[in-house]
Amino acid sequence: MTELKPGYIAQLTVKGQEGSRWILDGGEHDIFVNASEFDETPEIGKKIEVFLYMNRRSELAATAHKPKMTIGTFGWGRVIRIDEKEGAYVDIGSSFEVLVNKADLPRVKALWPKMDDELFMTLRTDLGGNIFARLATEERVLELIEEAPKDLFNKKLNARAYRLLPVGSFFLSIPENYRIFVHNTEREQEPRLGEEVEVRVIDVHDDGTLNGSLLPRKEERLGDDSETVYQYLTDVGGKMPFSDKSTPDEISEMFGMSKAAFKRALGKLMKEGKVTQSDGWTSVK
Structure with a gap:
């Protein structure tokens, strides 16, 4: 019989039952598994597949509930x-x-x-x-990933973060198992390890790996920024001492956005006829 070790799946022969446990043939030592783990009664003399582990008494034991990974699998x-x-x-x-x-x-x-x-x-x-x-590890991930098709460009995928670095975050799409890298400039905040997010594909490489973004598309961001500015305007009575002439620091402190984003938001609101600017002030029409 192959040496039995914890952390692996094994096929063992059912020898019989002892109280609330089934006895499995482990060679030199019997291995026990709780009877409550089986949906159907095991048949004596037949082999069953179980997962091996060390119990609290430091004895090799088995469970019929096989895990999602074992030693050597992920x-x-x-x-x-x-x-x-x-x-x-x-x-x-x-x-x-x-x-x-x-x-x-x-x-x-x-x-x-x-x-x-x-x-x-x-x-x-x-x-x-x-x-x-x-x-x-990254080396093992590269061995396990699937090659992504070219038509994923600009599509959105659900993915979980598996590696975090200052330069960016690495994700695996679920359930496809595509590898996605998101540069730190393509996210508003760093995700947690294991966090599930929606990633937009911004590049498909020849090797089948992906680059992604956690930021909304430019037109979506423009809409969000203009809504933020307009909401502030209405909250303060329809007039504010901020315009496209305001300093980047003033805009960042008040609205949490860059001056370029602020100017785009104001431009959208003016084009829609919602606001006007005069003498460094912006007002609701």
Whole structure:
């Protein structure tokens, strides 16, 4: 019999039942699995597929609930709780949770995953055979991704962040598994590790990887900015001491946008006949 190790799927023969547990043939030692895990009663003498792990008594045990990933394979694990001293505990789709050590998480805690975010990961074991999680490395991601078709340009994809760098964020689309890079100039704020977002494809490379943006299209941003300016105008009584002659610092402090964006927003409002400018003031028509 092949050596049985925690963290792997194994096919084991059912030997019989002992109380609330089924006995599986593990060679030198029997392996037990809770009877409550089976939808159908196992047949003695038949092989069944189970996932192996170390129980609290440091004994090799099995579960019929096979995880989304094993040692050597990768999948998405859902974050179920955060411990600031230890890291992120993740549901792997099996009968127990595993830990992503805080050393593997971003240094900035604001970028740590939150509950229900999902991490792209694999499983490992420590010297005692206890299972923990490790995030997928870039090298492994490149081996696992799918090649994106050219017609994805300007399309929107749902994706989760799997790697965060100062220069930008790396995502995997779900469920397609396309790799998407979003430069830091193409986002308003940095996403959390494991956060799911909607990414707009702005480039499709020859190798099938993508560049994306988390910013709305220019015409959508123009609409949002003009609505912000017009709302401010109406809130302050229809007249404000800001115009296209205002300084960039004044505009940034008051509206949180660049002077170029502010001028485009004013231009849109003037073209629509909603506002006028005079002597450095902007007024509602």
